[in-house]
Amino acid sequence: MIQRRVFPESFVKNDAGRCACGIVERLRAAGFESWLAGGCVRDASLGIVASEFDVATSALPAQVMRIFDKVVETGVRYGTVTVLEGDCKVEVTTFRAEGEYRDARHPGSLVFGVSAEEDAKRRDFTINALFGDPVENCVIDYVGGLSDLDARLLRTVGVPGDRFEEDALRLLRGVRFAARFNLTIERDTESAMRMRPHLLRKLSAERVGAELIKMLTGPHPGAALRMLEQFQFVDEFLPEAGAMRGVPQPAKFHPEGNVWVHTVDVVERIEPKTPVLVLSALFHDVGKVRTLTWSDRIRFHGHEPVSCEISDARMRQLRYSNDIIDEVHDLVAEHIHIGGFQKWRRAKQLRFLAKANIDDHLSLHLADCSSSHGALENYHYMKAELQKLRDHPPQAVRRLLLDGRDLLNAGYRQGPNFKTMLEALRDAELEEKIATREEALAFLAKNFPVSG
Numbered sequence: 001m002i003q004r005r006v007f008p009e010s011f012v013k014n015d016a017g018r019c020a021c022g023i024v025e026r027l028r029a030a031g032f033e034s035w036l037a038g039g040c041v042r043d044a045s046l047g048i049v050a051s052e053f054d055v056a057t058s059a060l061p062a063q064v065m066r067i068f069d070k071v072v073e074t075g076v077r078y079g080t081v082t083v084l085e086g087d088c089k090v091e092v093t094t095f096r097a098e099g100e101y102r103d104a105r106h107p108g109s110l111v112f113g114v115s116a117e118e119d120a121k122r123r124d125f126t127i128n129a130l131f132g133d134p135v136e137n138c139v140i141d142y143v144g145g146l147s148d149l150d151a152r153l154l155r156t157v158g159v160p161g162d163r164f165e166e167d168a169l170r171l172l173r174g175v176r177f178a179a180r181f182n183l184t185i186e187r188d189t190e191s192a193m194r195m196r197p198h199l200l201r202k203l204s205a206e207r208v209g210a211e212l213i214k215m216l217t218g219p220h221p222g223a224a225l226r227m228l229e230q231f232q233f234v235d236e237f238l239p240e241a242g243a244m245r246g247v248p249q250p251a252k253f254h255p256e257g258n259v260w261v262h263t264v265d266v267v268e269r270i271e272p273k274t275p276v277l278v279l280s281a282l283f284h285d286v287g288k289v290r291t292l293t294w295s296d297r298i299r300f301h302g303h304e305p306v307s308c309e310i311s312d313a314r315m316r317q318l319r320y321s322n323d324i325i326d327e328v329h330d331l332v333a334e335h336i337h338i339g340g341f342q343k344w345r346r347a348k349q350l351r352f353l354a355k356a357n358i359d360d361h362l363s364l365h366l367a368d369c370s371s372s373h374g375a376l377e378n379y380h381y382m383k384a385e386l387q388k389l390r391d392h393p394p395q396a397v398r399r400l401l402l403d404g405r406d407l408l409n410a411g412y413r414q415g416p417n418f419k420t421m422l423e424a425l426r427d428a429e430l431e432e433k434i435a436t437r438e439e440a441l442a443f444l445a446k447n448f449p450v451s452g
Contacts, residue, residue: 002117003141005045013049019088020053021134023068027092028135030067032059033116035140036132037093038123044132045139045149046181055083055092056119056131060112064092079112095119098166117142124163124170125177126155154183160192168199171233172211179215179224193231200236208237209318216278222268225282229260237318240310241282243289250298254372259288262371269367276324276357280331280364283311307332327357331364338365341382347430353382353389362386401429401440410441411450421448 020036027034037056044050057064061081065071070084079094097111097118116131123129126145132138139146143157154177156163156170164170171193178185185193200208215224228234234242244260256262263285270281287306293299308329315325338361341349355361366379402425404418412421421444428434434443 003144003146004138005141005146006136006138014051015086016051016053016088016090017049019085020055020090022085023055023083023090023092024134026067027055027057027059027064030059030063032057032063033095034059035116036134038128038130041130041132041139042127042145042149045130045146053090055090056095056116057092058095058113058116059092060094064094078110096122098122116140121157123157124167124173126157127177127181127183129157148186152181152183153186154178154181154189155186156189156192160189161196164192164196164199168196168203169207169211171196171200171231172208172215175224175227175231175233176211176215176218179220179227180218182220182223197232197236200233203237205317206319209320212237212318213275213278216267216282217273217275220268221273221278222264225264225267238314240286240289240314244286247289247292248298249288252297252373256371259285265371266364266367269370270363271367272363274360275320276327276331277360277363279311279315279320279324280328280335280360281367283307283314283328284332284335284364284368286310304333304336327360330357331360334361335364335368338382339378341378345427345431347427349385350389350430351426353386354393358386401425401434401437402444406437406441407444410444412444412448413451417448424448 017040020040024034024036034055034057036053038054040050040053059067061073061076061079064081064083065073068083068085072082072084074080074082074091075093079096081092083090083092094112095114095116095118097114120129120131120142123143126143126148128145129141129143130145131140131142133140141147144155148155154174156174174185174189174193177183215221215228218224225234228238229242229245241260241263244263245258247259249257249259249262254262256265263282266284267278267281270277284307285300285303287303287308287310288300290306290310291300291303293301311332312325312329315328338352341352344352352358352361362379362382365382366376369376369379402422404414404422407418407421408414412418424447425434425440425444428443429440434440
């Protein structure tokens with residue numbers, strides 16, 4: 001039964017929305033049925049301004065390409081092209097029905113030329129199977145998605161087991177949508193999810209990695225992680241994280257509970273929720289599983305490098321970029337070390353505060369401490385010192401008095417010792433032992449004599 005609901009507010013509240021609506025109107029003017037589709041309609045129904053817009057149409061990709069000047073063939077095989085209008089990119093997909101799926105990912109066949117209702121019935125969840133009419137400013141619902149949004153329910157379109165067997169990624173998408181929109185998963189849908197964690201093994205690492213990032217950078221990543229654990233999904237693609245469950249911590253420093261409880265809370269607290277920060281929060285204590293010892297109390301000696309080793313391997317397996325892996329590694333490696341920041345030599349403090357990613361270090365330190373012992377004196381000290389540094393940066397933070405060329409001109413032979421010499425020079429400048437080029441050369445001559 002079709003449901004229609006009129007909204008007093010327009011769908012169009014930004015340039016991307018206006019662009020998508022213009023595409024709908026041009027397709028209709030050319031004689032084709034056309035609607036806004038999927039997530040943008042769901043978000044509008046929830047009062048959320050969408051940032052991405054999709055269009056569903058009766059037009060075939062070749063017909064869409066004849067109507068618009070700039071079109072990219074992003075997925076013609078599946079009926080999808082991307083229309084470029086100014087700075088906006090809108091995916092336009094032909095109404096389709098899908099044959100029996102193979103390998104828990106790909107449909108065996110596609111049929112174009114079906115109705116909008118048939119297209120809605122091949123989608124994953126009812127809340128994602130809504131169509132929007134930007135002219136009449138209403139939502140068209142063939143599958144009960146509006147009722148489920150009203151009831152705050154996540155329900156599959158059709159038989160839950162069939163939907164997940166078709167595409168196992170829907171298991172992770174279900175967790176993401178339930179967490180993001182604070183939805184209760186409908187009973188049969190939840191039961192089907194709980195019975196199928198093994199399907200995740202059929203997914204490519206890239207798809208899983210991308211979905212994990214979307215999940216953790218959403219508004220409620222802690223809820224998502226708890227669902228991943230409850231459904232045993234975490235054991236399938238993040239077994240190292242799952243192993244943190246039940247690992248005890250000393251109550252004096254971690255009254256919040258075991259390592260898993262702490263990790264979930266840190267991920268929830270971390271701000272801003274960038275890929276690097278949420279991943280560093282997820283992996284910062286993963287090495288505690290291997291380093292747990294009992295002596296006078298529970299200890300985790302050297303868990304930082306072990307956490308780095310584990311997280312590096314898992315992030316490579318999930319196909320994250322080298323830049324992300326390197327940045328997460330740096331944050332995880334230093335997260336305990338910086339607890340002693342106030343006792344460091346001044347030069348060491350300034351070098352650390354001058355790091356390009358210092359704000360990320362502070363964000364992880366704040367979330368980590370807030371989630372455990374709650375002592376934030378060190379965080380506030382570092383924050384204040386960072387502000388001083390930014391207000392009045394020492395010369396050595398901006399630029400060294402000498403560089404490698406100066407060392408060559410002074411008679412030094414280029415080699416690995418250059419790094420040692422320049423680091424020593426920077427420390428001397430930061431500690432205000434030297435302030436001029438002449439003093440810098442004298443410092444080097446005294447501490448690193450030129451060999452004959």
